[in-house]
Amino acid sequence: MIINHPLLGPRDSAEFTYMGDASLIDRPDWKNPQALTQFIDYGYMRDNPAGAHCELWYHEQGDRSFLVVTRDTTTHEIFSVELARDVARSRGRST
Amino acid sequence: MSQINRLSGGKIDRHQILNFTFDGKTYQGHPGDTLASALLANDVRLMGRSFKYHRPRGVLTAGSEEPNAIVELREGSRQEPNTRATTAELYDGLISKSQNKIGSLRFDLMAVNDRFSNFLTAGFYYKTFMWPSAFWEKFYEPIIRKAAGLGSISLKDDPDDYDRGFLHCDLLIIGAGPAGLAAALTAGRAGAQIIIADEDFSFGGRLNSERFTLGDQSGSDWTGQTVAELSSLPNVRIMARTTVLGAFDHGIFGALERVSDHLLQPAPGKPRQIFWRIYTKGSLLCAGATERPIAFENNDRPGIMLAGAMRSYANRWAVTTARKVAVFTNNDDGHRTAADLHAKGVSIAAVIDIRPDAPQSNDFEVIAGGQIINSRGRLGLKSIDIALPAGGIRQLSCGALGVSGGWNPNIHLTSHHRGRPEWLPDIAAFGPPAKGPAGLRVAGAAKGDLTTSGALNSGTEQANAWLKDLGFVPTAPDLPEAEDAPISITPFWFVKGCKRAWLDQQNDVTVKDVHLAHQENFVSVEHLKRYTTLGMATDQGKTSNMGGLAILAELTGKAIPEVGTTVFRPPYTPTAIGAFAGRDRGTAFRPTRKTPSHAWAEEQGAVFVEVGMWLRAQWFPKEGETDWRQSVDREVLATRKSVGVCDVTTLGKIDVQGADAATFLNKIYCNGFAKLAVGKTRYGLMLREDGIAMDDGTTARLAEDHFVATTTTANAVSVFRHMEFARQCLWPNLDVQLISTTEAWAQYAVAGPNARRLLQKIVDPEFDLSNEAFPFMACANITVCGGLRARLFRISFSGELAYELAVPTHYGDAMIRRLMQAGEEFDAVPYGTEALGVMRIEKGHAAGNELNGTTTALNLGMARMVSKTKDSIGSTLSERSGLKREDALKLVGLRPVNPANPVPAGSHLMSKGDPVDAAHDQGYVTSACFSPNLGHFIALAYVKSGDSRMGEILRLVSPLTGFDHEVEVVSAHFIDPEGERLRA
Structure with a gap:
């Protein structure tokens, strides 16, 4: 596969390490009264779509960026590649 | 007599003689020959034994689709089993052997299997070796393993190198027949960066095998001229002997280039094969088509081959399999074989065409509406039985039979992304799927354009389609006039009533097996394939799948497209694992990381151990020490008594x-x-x-x-x-x-009562190392040896007064030498990872054995470290009730009740009097060693509620080693529990 890195252009997927579902960005708030339940969902519950899937790829043999790659799990077509940091900020992760 | 079956003409160099051997006998051939063509030239039809029934087998095809003529090439460490004789290029000194036989090829003892064929049908293993289950391991499996598989391996290291490489282009053209060459000419002239690859050593595809003319040139002359022009274009890379094995994602293709397989051994410095990754914007599959056989009783005898292959051998290699041949066909193409062989002076016994309206010939007999119902000849074809249209049976003697059931487009790569092939009724075959790999177009016979003219035109068209997409100006090469005969075929797959008629010759699957599978309700094509193993051999059923599908369609009363077809997977042809590994093998499999003190440690005679990718000194044997324990005990005692030094860079x-x-x-x-x-x-x-x-x-x-x-x-x-x-x-x-x-700093632990005194000789005098100025857990940027920047940490893994000193890595070698020199007056010792481990167990420090991926802070006795006043990764989920059970495992120390007993890691602990089973398990030993300071073995262990069981005697059991004795639960801090030493 080829991942079109937002900063570095098209790179072979061999340079990356797959790091799982991009929902890992949405870490719950530890102060929430339901935090324990929320963390269990966060840690263990995953969607397994046949189709578009947002996932984390780590450019470990490159610039060490975490990327959010939206990929069709049935065809490997890649719809978008974003810096995970930008995604995290856009989802309101502040500190 | 040498090469009695050689004809005139052909693309071989008759001026050069190549000597080679097959099963120990020497033969001669010429450059341009394959092993198969050279054997046929020498009247060798029998080349192997079949997989299951050990039936005598010869060549079926003239290409990489070959299921039968599978041989062992070369000798010694270069011996390679399961090589297709039809693609093995002949060279002087080639050594080849037949496979899958006990005794000689002519009198294979395993041929007895053929007598028991009634028992060896589809599902035989599933049905037969059911019981008793205890028989599996000792009886059934060894027998099956011995009987299974074809060739044998040398068990020696492969002496050759394999490379991996990367190529980039605008357009990859797969196949260099008429379609591929026309496409390359079109795209090459337009200036696109192109790669054209073909598995054959000679470009041209079927043009090499036919007598067709292109304009006023012969097929091979036109090929030669085209390749010459392509070679002159700097934007074209020509890759012969290169098989494109698979279509991967996003325009990446895998290709194997056989750089040296046509040589006795690779030239110095050259690899045997190169595995290429080709990155391309566009790709064009021009892989041609594969002929398929017609199944009839005993259709697998040596001498029975595909009609197109018979024509290839005659036209390209100037070889006939026998002096008298027959042809069995359902289409006009079969007649071409008879005509071409007749033109070369071979006697045509007859053409048997299943079509009542078959074209007639003035040169040979055509039996229109006839069918072959049996064949004879123990080790090679002698005669065939023909059911005549008017009734009655005629026996006809012949030494070879060409069979043509039509041609299947080579669409394998188009289905590598699960695309389902689509039925083309005109040619009664499956064509490329509507949705193949993105960016892959198909041209020529692979698309179903089976005429030469159609191939040339579709190659040009598809190349121009790519040029347009890629922003180049399309070109229109001056294509020659070429053969454009209409395709005339009557679908016909098998002769009615046949049983022992082979579909898949490599896996020995017959028409009868398909019947049986259907009878047992395997009606899905995927199930049929797996139950009968049809198409599951190394040829992936290139010549057999269609026959199986057609019979299943008939049995289920469906049309072939309704039954559907299985799809193909990479690699297109079998590929040596070595090619995938490239140079990543042996010590180059992964990097070896050496510590900064490695050279010095080697000088000291250190024994090294791999830790991750690092080589670390495990211990430093001294003269006279014969056992590793002697060295380790000495290093531990000397460190605790005075001072020791350990490389902790890793x-x-x-x-x-x-x-x-x-x-x-x-x-x-x-x-x-x-x-x-x-x-x-x-x-x-x-x-x-x-x-x-x-x-x-x-x-x-x-x-x-x-x-x-x-x-x-x-x-x-x-x-x-x-x-x-x-x-x-x-x-x-x-x-x-x-x-x-990690690799920027060389870091040394200096541990022991004299650690400070030693370091004072190294650290520059303006830095005060006294306990007051630089207490336990202090750290600082300092300088050493008169100005070298360094970092000093007062931390201790051993439990002694200890420091870790870091200097830039390039000074690491100098620093270990300086430390040891400065330590001479204190009898300083270097210590390795074993002594490091002993001292940390003595001190009760957790390490990898305790942080084993199943344990929590609570288990480690560090529950109070998990702060509740802040958010940290893991803090919330460590509150789960299951992790905080009353009887949770706790880290403790163990001491054997009898000091002579060891306490091996991995042993389990039981309460005294309890049965020894999982339900009563009290915990397990994680780390263990002999403590030279205490004079007996000690261990760290996880024990249920261990912190409240100090002093309890537990039973230590290790069913694996047979240990069963008593241990006492004690504090994990065996040495200096108050920590006075490390604060000294």
Whole structure:
């Protein structure tokens, strides 16, 4: 596969390490009264779509960026590649 | 007599003689020959034995689709089994052997299987070796394993090199027949960067095998002229002997180039094969078509082959399989074979065409509406039985039979992304799927354009379609006039009533097997394939799948397209594992990381151990020491008595900088780091988000905004990855930067009562090392040896007064020598990882054995370290009730009741009087060693509620080693429990 890195252009997927579902960005708030339940969902519950899937790829043999790659799990077509940091900020992760 | 079956003409160099052997006998051939063509020239029809029934087998095809003529090439360490004789290029000195026989090829003892064929049908293994189950391991399996498989391997190291390479282009053209060459000419002239690859050593595809003319040129002359022009274009890369094996994602193709397989051995410095990854914007499949047989009774005898292959042997290699041949066909193409062989002076016994309206010939007899119902000849074809249209049977003698059931487009790569092939009724075959791999177009016979003219035109068309997409100006090459005969075929797959009629010759699957599978309700094509193994041999059923589908269609009363077809997977042809591995084997399989003191340690005669990718000194034997324990005990005692030095460079070092560095570390470690003073070091425990301990280490604060975190050797990479995840994905706005400095600093532990005195000789005098000025857990940027920058940490893994001194890596070798020299007056010793391990067990420090991916802070006895006043990774989930059970495992020490007994790691602990079973398990031993300070074995263990069971005697059992004795639960801190030494 080829991942079109937002900063570095098209790179072979061999340079990356797959790091799982991009929902890992949405870490719950530890102060929430339901935090324990929320963390269990966060840690263990995953969607397994046949189709578009947002996932984390780590450019470990490159610039060490975490990327959010939206990929069709049935065809490997890649719809978008974003810096995970930008995604995290856009989802309101502040500190 | 030599080469009695050689004809005139052909693309071989008759001026050169190549000597080769098959099963020990010497034969002669010429450059341009394959092993198969040369054997046929020498009247060798029998080339192997079949997989299951050990039936005599010869050549079926003239290409990579060959299921039968599978031989062993070369000798010694270069011996390679399961090579297709039809693609093995002949060279002088080639040594080849037949396979899958006991005794000689002519009198194979395993041929008895053929007599028992009634028992060896589809599903035989599933049905037969059912019981008793105890027979599997000792009886059935060894027999089956011995009987299974074809060739044998040498069990020697492959002496050749394999390379991997990367290529980039605008357009990859797969196949160099008329379609591929026309496409390459079109795209090459337009200036696109193109690669044209073909598995054959000679470009041209079927043009080499036919008598057709292109304009006023012969097929091979036109090929030669075209290849010459392509070679002259700098934007064209021509790759012969290169099989494109698979279509991967996003325009990446895998291709194997056989650089040296046509040589006795690779030229010096050259690899045997290169595995290429080709990155291309567009691709064009021009892989041609494969002829398929018609199944009839005993259709697998040596001498029975595909009609197109028979024509290839005659026209390209100037070989006939026998002096008298017949043809069995359902289409006009079969008649071409008879005509071509007749033109070369071979006697045509007859053409048997199943079509009542078959074209007639003035040159040979055509039996229109006839069918072959049997064949004879034990080790090779002698005669055939023909059912005549008017009734009656005629026996006809012939030494070879060409069979043509039509042609299947080679669409394998188009279905590598699960595309379902589509039925083409005109040619009664499956064509490429509507939705194949993105960016893959198809042209020529692979698309169903079976005429030469159609191939040339579709190659040009598809190349121009790509040129347009890629922004080039399309060109129109001056294509020659070429053969354009209409396709006339009557679908016909098998002769009615046949049973032992082979569909898949490599896996020995017959028409009868398909009937049986259907009878047993295997009606899905995928089930049929797996139950009968049809198409599951190394040829992936290139010549057999269609026949199986057609019979299943008939049995189920469906049309073939309704039955559907299986899809293909990479690789297109079998590929040596060595080619995938490339140069990554042996010691080059992964990097070997050497510590800065490696050269010095080697001089000391150190014994090394692999830790992760590192080579670390395990112990340093001294003269007279015969057992590793002697060396390790000495190193431990000397360190605890005076001073020892150990290279600890391999521990991961992560530089953490930024205004929010402390905030960040507070989230990474479960214990607090925000208030750590500058110049101080703290032990940190890192949890995974699920609350399980991930790693531990010390982190030093060198400045308000500068920390150095250490990790265990094994987890250096994963911890860094984890921290980057937290930094970018969880807390993206923190001002913090990370970099791994593991290899930037050489780091030495200096431990023992004389550690300070030794270091005072190294550290520059302006730095006060006294206990008051530089107490336990202090850290500082210092200089050593008169100005060399260094870092000093007062931390201790051994439990002694100890420091870790870091200098830039390039000074690592000099520093170990300086340390040991300065330590001479204290009898300083170097110690290795074993002594390091003994001392940390004596001190009760957890390591990888205790942080084993199943244990929590609570298990480690560090529950109170998990701060409840801040958020950190893992803190919430470590509160789960299941992790905080009353009887949770706790880390304790163990002492054998009888001091002579060992306490081996991995042993389990039982309460006295309880049965020894999993339900009564009380815990297990994680780390164990002999303590030279205590004079007996000691261990660390996890024991249920262990912290409240001090003094209890438990039963230690190890069913694996037979140990069964008593141990006492004690504190894990065997040495200096109050910590007086390390604060001294």
